[in-house]
Structures are given as structure tokens and as C-alpha cells.
Amino acid sequence: MPDLGEIARNLLCLEINTIVADGITAEKMPIAGEALIKVAQDYHRFLCGRLRELEELRAAGAVLPPLGIADAARLAAFFDWQVHSGDWQTFATLRRVARACQAARRAPDLQYALRPEHDTIIDRIISNCDQVKGILLGLDRPDEPIDQQIVALAEMNREPVPQLSPDAIVKLRKIWEIGTDTVIMQTVIQIDGDVISRIQAGRDGAESRILNEIHRSAVEVSFKQWTFLVQVAESFVGSVLGHFFPAG
Secondary structure, eight states, X not given: OOOHHHHHHHTTEEEEEEEEOSOOOOOOOOOHHHHHHHHHXXXXXXXXXXXXXXXXXXXXXXXXXXXXXSSHHHHHHHHHOOOOBOSHHHHHHHHHHHHHHHHHTTSGGGTTTSOHHHHHHHHHHHHHHHHHHHHHXXXXXXXXXOBHHHHHHHHHTTOOSXXXXXXXXXXXXXHHHHTTOEEEEEEEEETTSOEEEEEOXXXXXXXXXXXXXXXXXXXXXXXXXXXXXXXXXXXXXXXXHHHHSOOO
């Protein structure tokens, strides 16, 4: 049975993102276990790219703090890592490497050498790894292996691994959808009427007019749907209260 309180909390805020993606697969999110593995693989690819950038800058003479991954051998092992799991330990490792990248990229020598939008994505990886770890720790078996073979066998038996709550699926879906893409525009609408819009620096010129129009249209469509859902929720709650507390 759905958690009505959680549904109500999710309706308190509407968030619309416009994303620039390197490639669009148009695939739906798979079952939870496979989605976790693919998210981990995406994070690993992104972090490998950022680590190689840092190593190239170091080789060119940039002064960087230690990466915090112990030594060159462990750094090489991370590059060679074939990610086939999406369990707690996997995301703990990815978070640790993302934090090392985050710290190294703050070196003064790198102020204009790296793409600033990548800093935001690294921050997102750290936050999302924490979310995934929290989701997994809330399971009956938080240490349950989640690798490709186990997920495939579970899918054959129609037993999802892991068995996530509807709320956890919603969180995972957002993590899956955004991945390591760049969010260039975001609008957040609160139930009390506050509207916050964020636009990536450099995206407010005439060359971004089409993207602005796409984002505006997405906001309009989403707002209409959100308003309808809020009205349905209000009607449902009123009906329930009327049943238990009839007037007069």
C-alpha cells in the first residue's frame, strides 16, 4: 500500500530540469538492481575522465594536493575497475574517489583549467552516493550482493533485487534520469507559490533561445499536471475525512 504521507510530501514541490546530454538512449529505467549497476558504471566513467584530467595537469606542472587514493597503484586499479555491481561498497568507493576529485580540483592552479559544470556533477555524485547508501542500509539485508549475475537470476524468477520501497524507487529514478548529464536550466515551484529558476552561466543569450523555449514549455506542461495531481490529492483527503468525520 502506498505511503500517503510520502505522496503528499512529494506533491509539495515541482522540479523541472533541462539537460544537455552527450547521447540519448531513450530507454526506460530497468529494474532497481540493474539501474543501480548502470548508475555506478556511469559514475565510474565520469570520475575516470576527471582523474585523467587531473593527472595530465599534474604532469604539465600544476601543483595539486594528493588525490587521497593512497598511491598510483590504487589509482591505476580504479581506472581498470570493471564495475559489475551496484551495492553499498561500490557506491562507498565511488563516493571516496569523488571526494578526492573534489578536493584536488579546488587547487588555485586549476581555477581556469577545468570545466566548472563538472564540479557540480561531482557534488551530485557525492550526494547521490549518500542517498543510494542510505536506501541500501534501509533494507532488511543491506549487505545483499547486487551484481549482474544475481540481478539476472532474480529477474528470471521475478524476484526483484533489491526490493525497494516506492519512495526509494522514486529517488533512484531521479538519480538514473539525470546521471552525469549537465543541468543547464532548473525551475522549482513550491506549493506556497515560491518559484525559483536557475540558469547556467552563459545560457541567457540569444544562442540559447530555443533551449529557453523548451524549458518554458516543459514548465507549463508540468505545472498543469502537478496542479491536477494536487487537486486529486485534496479531493481524496477531503473524502477520507468526510467518511470518518461526517458533518452535522
